[in-house]
Amino acid sequence: MNKQKATLLLADGTMFKGTLIGSPGTNGGEICFNTGMTGYQEIYTDPSYTGQIVVTTTSHIGNYGVIDTEVESDHPTIAGIVVNSFSEIFSRLDASGSLQDYLVKYEITGIADIDTRKLVRHIRSKGAMNAIISSEYEDDLAGLKAQLNLVPDMNGLELSSQVCTKEPFYFGDEDAPYKVACLDFGIKLNILRNLADRGVYCKVFPAKTSLSEMEAWNPDGYFLSNGPGDPAVMDYAVKTTKDILATDKPVFGICLGHQILAESCGVSTYKMHHGHRGLNHPIKNILTGKSEITSQNHGFVVKREDVEISDTVEITHVHLNDNTVAGIRLKNKPAFSVQYHPESSPGPHDSRYLFDDFVSLMKNK
Ligand SMILES: NC(=O)CC[C@H](N)C(=O)O
Numbered sequence: 001m002n003k004q005k006a007t008l009l010l011a012d013g014t015m016f017k018g019t020l021i022g023s024p025g026t027n028g029g030e031i032c033f034n035t036g037m038t039g040y041q042e043i044y045t046d047p048s049y050t051g052q053i054v055v056t057t058t059s060h061i062g063n064y065g066v067i068d069t070e071v072e073s074d075h076p077t078i079a080g081i082v083v084n085s086f087s088e089i090f091s092r093l094d095a096s097g098s099l100q101d102y103l104v105k106y107e108i109t110g111i112a113d114i115d116t117r118k119l120v121r122h123i124r125s126k127g128a129m130n131a132i133i134s135s136e137y138e139d140d141l142a143g144l145k146a147q148l149n150l151v152p153d154m155n156g157l158e159l160s161s162q163v164c165t166k167e168p169f170y171f172g173d174e175d176a177p178y179k180v181a182c183l184d185f186g187i188k189l190n191i192l193r194n195l196a197d198r199g200v201y202c203k204v205f206p207a208k209t210s211l212s213e214m215e216a217w218n219p220d221g222y223f224l225s226n227g228p229g230d231p232a233v234m235d236y237a238v239k240t241t242k243d244i245l246a247t248d249k250p251v252f253g254i255c256l257g258h259q260i261l262a263e264s265c266g267v268s269t270y271k272m273h274h275g276h277r278g279l280n281h282p283i284k285n286i287l288t289g290k291s292e293i294t295s296q297n298h299g300f301v302v303k304r305e306d307v308e309i310s311d312t313v314e315i316t317h318v319h320l321n322d323n324t325v326a327g328i329r330l331k332n333k334p335a336f337s338v339q340y341h342p343e344s345s346p347g348p349h350d351s352r353y354l355f356d357d358f359v360s361l362m363k364n365k
């Protein structure tokens with residue numbers, strides 16, 4: 001085990017000392033925590049975490065290694081990881097390697113031996129903020145602060161055009177009954193797997209693709225993906241979504257896609273105090289009265305007051321912890337979206353019915 005020291009400095013001046021894991025270096029981002037007990041590889045490869053340092057509250061990380069196929073994108077784009085107890089030793093029969101080697105391969109800098117309970121309580125009380133992990137600026141506070149000042153604010157940051165596919169690609173069986181054009185804002189692979197499993201042939205387009213390019217493929221529906229950054233500054237995506245809605249074809253949005261659908265209907269979004277990230281977030285579906293335990297990862301949310309006075313959208317799902325909007329649908333169009341992650345990788349599968357609902361909309365069309 002690499003015993004090099006590392007430092008974690010938060011924007012409010014709070015400092016933690018620990019041990020370097022992954023690649024030596026200095027990297028900053030917005031610090032956030034995920035309370036899930038499992039699924040670290042899926043979390044680290046979820047493009048929605050781009051520009052964020054992820055603290056995992058489960059204490060043992062690395063103990064089941066990595067598997068090349070258990071990824072949500074080609075490679076991790078996180079800004080760093082913070083863990084309590086890190087293990088280079090892994091025990092899982094089909095693991096392809098250690099998390100340590102994986103982090104080094106993708107040049108991710110992390111810090112271990114941190115009191116993550118103390119850190120998470122701090123973020124919970126003080127809110128989301130920027131932070132930096134460094135194995136280089138050990139006790140050089142001025143150097144650390146200078147690096148920290150270079151980290152952009154997540155508020156107002158557009159990242160989707162950086163992380164999305166550069167060229168369109170296909171996913172699934174080309175003879176499947178339905179064709180869906182997926183706008184890639186940082187799409188998770190398990191969304192595509194869930195669509196393909198339900199008879200959908202997907203064509204995934206770069207974030208800035210126009211409606212006419214996608215219409216040329218003649219899809220039966222549109223999917224707006226999850227992704228990193230602030231939805232309020234994604235004017236290009238809002239414009240395309242308005243164009244998509246004008247086609248009257250079924251639309252489904254997840255997380256960032258949900259926020260973009262809301263913005264395109266005149267509903268604004270705002271940054272939460274510290275967001276929702278974990279695998280046990282309770283949601284109520286107010287159309288059926290049933291509750292769901294859901295996988296979540298978001299720092300922004302749709303403004304409830306705007307939905308309540310909207311002529312075009314209505315609330316379908318509510319987060320039971322804080323009453324925030326967890327799902328919406330359009331009143332007069334076959335379009336709906338959720339703030340959480342029905343593809344749940346990792347997470348419970350309670351919400352997978354939403355993919356069936358989307359397919360039903362295409363079937364009825
Ligand atoms: N998972 C996502 O799509 C995240 C959406 C957005 N970046 C947020 O933090 O709220």
